[in-house]
Amino acid sequence: MRRVKGCLNENCPEYQKTKYKEADEYCVKCGSELGYICKQKGCYKPIPDDKHMAYCPTHEGARKDRADRAKDTAVKIGGMAVAVGVFAVTTGKELVVSFVKKK
Ligand SMILES: [Zn+2]
Numbered sequence: 001m002r003r004v005k006g007c008l009n010e011n012c013p014e015y016q017k018t019k020y021k022e023a024d025e026y027c028v029k030c031g032s033e034l035g036y037i038c039k040q041k042g043c044y045k046p047i048p049d050d051k052h053m054a055y056c057p058t059h060e061g062a063r064k065d066r067a068d069r070a071k072d073t074a075v076k077i078g079g080m081a082v083a084v085g086v087f088a089v090t091t092g093k094e095l096v097v098s099f100v101k102k103k
């Protein structure tokens, strides 16, 4: 997963404002070395380099929850489809595919 970086200099105008690409190393405004930050919109929590995570623990957890819920729903749709018939099976499959794509 791609990660994002941010300026960690509190006195910099880009601090908690601009997200840099992973390939960027220094802030264009203050020249400070960039650090990894949470990818979640509006969240700029720094992430230690050795964590190899794109999101802070809070948002990483939230994302896992969502993925689990999507899986549950897909399983329920699958079960329902078998009971209702071929048309429903097709619809169920499409829904499952859209869940997978969203990841
Ligand atoms: Zn800066």
Ligand SMILES: [Zn+2]
Pocket: 038, 039, 040, 043, 044, 045, 055, 056, 057, 058, 059
């Ligand atoms: Zn976050």
